[in-house]
Amino acid sequence: MDSIEIGLWVTGGLLVLVVLGMRVAFAAAFAGLVGLIWIFWDKRGYDPEMFGWALGVAVKTAGQVPHGKVASQALSLIPTFILIGYLAYYAGLTRALFEAAKRWIAWVPGGLAVSTVFATAGFAAVSGASVATAAVFARIAIPEMLKVGYDKRFAAGVVAAGGTLASLIPPSAILVIYAIIVEQDVGKLLLAGFIPGMFSALVYGLLIVILALSLKSFGPPVTGFTWRERFASLPPALPIVAVVVIIIFFVYNPFGGDAWGTPTEGGAIGAFIVFCMALWRGMRLPELRDALVETAKLSIMIFTIIWGVLIYVRFLGFADLPSAFADWITSLSYPPMLILVCILLAYAVLGMFMDAIGMLLLTLPVVYPAVMALNGGETVSAADSAFGMSGTMCAIWFGILVVKMAEFCLITPPIGLNCFVVAGVRPELSVQDVFRGVTPFFVADAVTIALLVAFPQIVLWLPSLA
Amino acid sequence: TEWNASLWGKRRAFTEHVHKLAELVEQKTDGAFTINISYGGLSKNTENLDGISIGAFEMAQFCAGYHPDKNRAITVLELPFLGVSNLDEEVAVSHAIYDHPAVAEEMAQWNAQMLMTSPMPQYNIVGTGDPRDELAEFDGMRVRATGGLGRAFSAVGAVPTSVTSSEAYQAMESGVVDTVAFAQHAHLSFGTINQADWWTANLNPGTVNCPIVVNIDAYEALSDEERAALDSSVDEAIDHYLANYGELLQQWDSVLEEKGVQKVEIAEGELAKFREVAGDPIHAAWLEEMSAQGLPAQELYDLVFSTLESARAGN
């Protein structure tokens, strides 16, 4: 059988396993292993005597993946960025941010939800993982919103969507993963995420205000905070500014000198500061132990998906499915912008079924060169290019678009990780509830992505300064 | 017959011979024998030898310095200051070593046999700020250099600071490393040349050795005609590689000029000092260590120099 045909069958089988409720990481690994056995046995013409050989080669090939892919300096950012999130929780930063946001902006229509969005945006500046952000805010913000009468599904949707901001606003694990796959400057990409991240937060906020103005049963504004109370809420949230400044200085020195180190180091130093803060705020050994075990649980869950999907991706490599796709896309004769929009739409569809990191790992080796070629190549000047930007800038722009798409997929059914996590943390909510509550934010994300496509300056202004 | 070849990164000067080889083999067998080249889809670069040993794919490229314990015999080719002065000599020396029984025996443990090398010129460093053209200025210098090169720089007080090649540019920009050692094509493809103020033209401390290997079972399963097509294409593939890399080296000076990078010539006296500290002592340590592990280290070592001599006499 044609290896591409095997690839399509196995991919179909993977979707069936996932829908039947097999845990995603293992479904992907299982499909990948079966696919590898199939492809090696196919190579020996389905000779019954060679099945043992095919099984052995497939199992040993798959057996390389967990250690080989996980032992990576680049991916070491993920546990660090998750740890920082949990430590910030124990340092009281999450609560402080939410409190400050509430006192300053909860008076607007839909106030608590808007506050939640801006608090998650603030927290995004110390958290590199969307899922961790959603988990932490599910504990803090949802009960408050329920107390003043918000619809529980909508409250959950706000947190699930707000959590996605963590991957655009630096530090961001997924932007680093993108930079490493396409071999672009990590620092510039992290800088580029900042404005689109804040921009997304604004669009979310606007959407909530519009909903609140047009729906009667929506959560009421929360008013009555004095200016004294407002200012009193600022100092506890202030340390976050210190962490932001440090992480920025490790990426890019705005005063023109050398940056202080790598983003990886910046994240770790940030975590260390938050750790010291948590100690000072009274964190003791049992709490530290809990934070470490929680970090381990979330990290292991994510890494299990990573190596599981990568066993499947390894099989795809043997089936040659990605390069078949590349040949097809470059043979199209439509306008480049139309093709780009189609690619983004394809990500939206793919993201319905895959997790963000798996999706990027799977597709970028194929899609990125195609997009760069559409623009006129890696070294093209802005004047000669299809999208009106140089090769480097196109790489950054596409990275932000793709990460925004990947974040979008964290809240789309059927595999929206953020929604699973929120439902997991809040017993009163089923996954279906969260998916229903998050639906309005699809619209907000669609608007944001359209604007980022139409006005690349939103993305490119900051990195062009560096 | 259909073979898979596992490479990494993207198509570049460093992989041109494999593409040429695939093209020639397909031509000579009228399409009966094809080689699919995969960049990273089949394995991770440091696991390519493992993949060959499993039998997952039939051909692969790897670099000796990635895992010296897997391929101790050919690490002789990564010793600093061997005195190899051009790509032709690099090919001659590499293939002479590959033909040595100790190498064949070690590769056979991985079910692999050597096919050809991927010759690279001497690594040189790029840096920012004032050029470092005296040995004393290497003290405390943070340099991105692996394997034997890292040891050479260590010997003069520099600190090898390992970042992945794709992080090298960022590491330079942020001051994590002061200098990066690469071959020319890598300075280009990883962008370190864009960040650089200067490039050492004649430091020439050594290079990295990256062979192409094939799986023994797969090689023996080829028909006589296919095997002949493969074997007879190696020289032509290497010639193609050398011509292509030669063009890149010819344009190198204009690249430097275009990027405003200063070409630094280090005085012969300084080079002699470097060789004295980082050459012989590291060679002696290698001989001792490898002999202790039962390798014919002295024989391999001598083979390098006798081959160099005859290669020069032949020209």
Added chain:
Amino acid sequence: MAGQASVLEDDSLLSRLDRGLARLEWGMALVSGLGAFALMVLAVVSVTGRNGFNEPLRGYVDWIEAAMPLIAIFGIAYVQRNGGHIRMDIVVGQLKGRLLWAAEFLTTLAILLLMALLVWGTWAHFDRSFDFSTPNWSRDSSIDIGLPIWPAKLVVPVAFAVMCLRLVLQLWGYGRAFVLGLSEPVAVPLVMSAAEMAAAEAEQVRGHD
């Protein structure tokens, strides 16, 4: 589904085995967490050494790569014990009683088959890097400072073997629930009722935020 689930306990042999194994698994997860903490400390040491004393940490990347499997994989069985690996519950969520236990049994069996094969595959991966006759028993070492890689590779089959034990216990639990027609079996992750979950939550979060 992600996150919290409860595992019921009683005095049966199965439940005692479950709790015994869970203690081991918790310890392994804690080791994973300590690894993440060590990463942070390593970066602080590296940055301080480099900027303060012009003496960067030698082999920084090598140490990170050695620690990662411990962080990312070692505690995998603990996550499985608590039902923490994510899945879609659109179909399974509709099932009840024997049908549910049968479905759980089958997917768990598939995972056991996968993990058993991966113990073989990851052991082979370890075995290729390990050789009693060489210095440090190493046939594969790290790029910068030549750390032997086999210990990090050994972490994976060990973690996966513990995962297999866990899966066998869960199969036993689901099988027993199916045969006896139980509604609340021990030793398998159950989705908590709202009240239980809130209590557990309050316990965990109390005083920290």
